[in-house]
Amino acid sequence: MxxxxxxxxxxxxxxxxxxxxxxxxxxxxxxxxxxxxxxxxxxxxxEELTLPGFLHDVxxxxxxxxxxxxxxxxxxxxxxxxDFIFPEVSVAHPLDDGRAAVLTKSLEYTASGLGADSHAYLDLMRPILEAWSKLSKDILSPLLKIPSHPSAMVKFGWLGLSSALSLSRRFKTTEAKALWAGMAAHSMQPLSKSTTSAVGLVLQATGHIKGWPIxxxxxxxxxxxxxxxxxxxxxxxxxxxxxxxxxxxxxxxxxxxxxxxxxxxxxxxxxxxxxxxxxxxxxxYGMGIFKVDWALDAPIPFMSADARRAGTLHLGNTIDEIRMSEQSAYKGRHSEAPFVLLSQPSLFDYRRAPVGKHTAWAYCHVPKGSTVDMRNVIEKQVERFAPGFKDRILATHTFNTEQLEKYNPNYIGGDxxxxxxxxxxxxxxxxxxxxxxxxxxxxxxxxxxxxxxxxxxxxxxxxxxxxxxxxxxxxxxx
Missing domain, CATH: 3.50.50.60 (FAD/NAD(P)-binding domain)
Known part of the structure; x- marks a missing residue:
C-alpha cells in the first residue's frame, strides 16, 4: 500500500x-x-449577533x-x-383564543391537552414509542436496505409515507390538528406532500422519549x-x-x-x-428560511402560560393557515402570515443574556433564494400571540437566504x-x-x-x- x-x-x-x-x-x-x-x-x-452579552445560536x-x-x-x-437542558414544555402551539397545544415528555399529559382527540393521539403515538428501540436504528440510517425489524418499520412506514394532511384526518379538534401541522411543517414541504408525516412523527416521538433540548x-x-x-x-x-x-x-x-x-x-x-x-x-434543494434574532429586555409575553414556559414555539394558529403558508413558500410566494418557528433559550439558560434580559430567535420558510426582508412579518406574527412583544425588543439581527448561504455554503438558497x-x-x-x-x-x-x-x-x-x-x-x- x-x-x-x-x-x-x-x-x-x-x-x-x-x-x-x-x-x-x-x-x-x-x-x-x-x-x-x-x-x-x-x-x-x-455568537453575539445583536448586542454585547447576548449570545445567539447562529x-x-x-x-x-x-x-x-x-x-x-x-x-x-x-x-x-x-450540558443539555430539557424544557418541561418542549413545544407549545398557541392559538388565537389564548389556548395552546403542547408537546411534553409525558405522552398522557400531551394527549390530555387535546380534548376529544386524546385517545386518537394516544392510539397514534403509543405504538411508535413502544417500538422506538426497534425503529430508531432504521429511521436514522439509509432506507434502501432490509430493516433490522421489518414488521415495526413497515407499520411506521405506512404512516410516515402519508401526507400530513391525510394523517390529520385522525383528529377532530383545532388544537390537535394544529400541533400536528406544526410538527410536520419541519419537513419544509407543503403538508399535502408524501413523507411529511414521517418528519412530524419522528419529532413528536423524540419529544416524548427525551425532549427537545438546548x-x-x-x-x-x-x-x-x-x-x-x-x-x-x-x-x-x-x-x-x-x-x-x-x-x-x-x-x-x-x-x-x-x-x-x-x-x-x-x-x-x-x-x-x-x-x-x-x-x-x-x-x-428546498425552500429557504428568513431568520431573526432578538435581544429583549424581558421575556416574550405570550398570552398562553404554557407558551411562556416552552423551549420552542410553533406560531401558525390552525392547520389551514399553516398549510397555506407552507404551500406559498414552496410555490415561490411570501406569506403575510407565515408559519414561524421560535425559540426562547434564555428562559432556561441564564448565560445567554445579561441579568434580567433575554434572547430569542425565529424563522419562517420563504422561497429559495429570497432576499425579501420578512422581519416585520415575523414580528407581527409573534405579536399576534404575545401582545406587547415589539415593545421589548432592544436589537435585532437578520439573515435572508443569500446571507445564510454566504455564512454556510451548505445552505443552498437558504435550505x-x-x-x-x-x-x-x-x-x-x-x-x-x-x-x-x-x-x-x-x-x-x-x-x-x-x-x-x-x-x-x-x-x-x-x-x-x-x-x-x-x-x-x-x-x-x-
Whole structure:
C-alpha cells in the first residue's frame, strides 16, 4: 500500500463532518479535518449577533435529534462540556383564543391537552414509542436496505409515507390538528406532500422519549466538544482553508465531503462518471428560511402560560393557515402570515443574556433564494400571540437566504436541510443506490444531503465513515 499523508481527510466540520472524522479516528486511522471558517462547527455556532452579552445560536439551536442520536449518545460529550437542558414544555402551539397545544415528555399529559382527540393521539403515538428501540436504528440510517425489524418499520412506514394532511384526518379538534401541522411543517414541504408525516412523527416521538433540548452556553458547545474529543483521540484539525479543488488536499486513502452536491461537483465533478454527475445535478434543494434574532429586555409575553414556559414555539394558529403558508413558500410566494418557528433559550439558560434580559430567535420558510426582508412579518406574527412583544425588543439581527448561504455554503438558497426530503429524495439521497459513495474510489459524501438527512445527529457522517471503513480498510463496524 502506497504511503499517504493521512489515512483520511474530511472536508467540512459540521456535525456530520465531525462524526465522520471521529468514526474513522476511533478505528486508528489518521484523520485530518479541514474547515473553511476560522471556527469549526458548520451550523453549530454561537455568537453575539445583536448586542454585547447576548449570545445567539447562529443556525441550529434546539436539538431534538441530538437527544436520540445513537452516535452522539455513544460519546462522552458531557466530559467535554456539553450540558443539555430539557424544557418541561418542549413545544407549545398557541392559538388565537389564548389556548395552546403542547408537546411534553409525558405522552398522557400531551394527549390530555387535546380534548376529544386524546385517545386518537394516544392510539397514534403509543405504538411508535413502544417500538422506538426497534425503529430508531432504521429511521436514522439509509432506507434502501432490509430493516433490522421489518414488521415495526413497515407499520411506521405506512404512516410516515402519508401526507400530513391525510394523517390529520385522525383528529377532530383545532388544537390537535394544529400541533400536528406544526410538527410536520419541519419537513419544509407543503403538508399535502408524501413523507411529511414521517418528519412530524419522528419529532413528536423524540419529544416524548427525551425532549427537545438546548445546550447550556450555546450550540457551539456541541461542536467544541466533538472537536475536543476528536483531538483527544489523535485527530488533527486545520481551519481557514476553503477547499475548491482536490489538488488542495494532502494525500490520503479516503476523502469525506461534508458538503452538498453543488459544492461536490465544483470540487471533484471532473472525476465522476457522467451518470453520477447527472444525478448530482438533478439533486433538488428546498425552500429557504428568513431568520431573526432578538435581544429583549424581558421575556416574550405570550398570552398562553404554557407558551411562556416552552423551549420552542410553533406560531401558525390552525392547520389551514399553516398549510397555506407552507404551500406559498414552496410555490415561490411570501406569506403575510407565515408559519414561524421560535425559540426562547434564555428562559432556561441564564448565560445567554445579561441579568434580567433575554434572547430569542425565529424563522419562517420563504422561497429559495429570497432576499425579501420578512422581519416585520415575523414580528407581527409573534405579536399576534404575545401582545406587547415589539415593545421589548432592544436589537435585532437578520439573515435572508443569500446571507445564510454566504455564512454556510451548505445552505443552498437558504435550505437548511441539505435538500428536499420528498418521496424521491428520501430513497435516492443524493443518488440512487449510492448514498455515500461517489463512484470514485476513496471519495465519499457525508453531509445532510445523504441519509438520514437534516438535523444535528451526526448519523450521515457516521454511516458514510462506516461505508469507507469497509470499502477501503476492510473494517466492518457492527
Amino acid at each position: 502506497y504511503k499517504t499523508d493521512f489515512d483520511s481527510v474530511v472536508v467540512g466540520s459540521g456535525p456530520n463532518g465531525l462524526a465522520a472524522a471521529i468514526t474513522l479516528q476511533q478505528q486508528g486511522k489518521s484523520v485530518l479535518l479541514i474547515e473553511a471558517k476560522k471556527q469549526i462547527g458548520g451550523g453549530l455556532r454561537s 443556525c441550529s439551536a434546539v436539538h431534538p435529534m441530538a437527544s436520540v442520536s445513537p452516535f452522539l449518545n455513544s460519546l462522552p460529550l458531557a466530559d467535554f462540556g456539553v 445546550v447550556i452556553g450555546g450550540s457551539q458547545r456541541i461542536a467544541d466538544a466533538l472537536s475536543s474529543y476528536f483531538l483527544s483521540i489523535g485527530g488533527k484539525i486545520e481551519t481557514g482553508i476553503y477547499i475548491k479543488s482536490l489538488s488542495q488536499l494532502p494525500s490520503s486513502k479516503v476523502v469525506m465531503f461534508d458538503v452538498t452536491p453543488k459544492q461536490l461537483l465544483e470540487i471533484a465533478g471532473h472525476r465522476f462518471s457522467s451518470i453520477y454527475q447527472w444525478q448530482l445535478k438533478k439533486f433538488r 437548511i436541510g441539505g435538500g428536499v426530503m420528498d418521496i424521491r429524495q428520501l430513497f435516492n439521497r443524493p443518488a440512487l443506490f449510492s448514498p455515500y459513495r461517489t463512484g470514485v474510489k476513496g471519495i465519499y459524501m457525508c453531509s445532510s444531503s445523504t441519509p438520514p438527512g437534516g438535523g444535528v445527529h451526526g448519523m450521515c457522517g457516521y454511516h458514510a465513515a462506516r461505508r469507507a471503513l469497509k470499502d477501503v480498510f476492510g473494517i466492518n463496524l457492527k
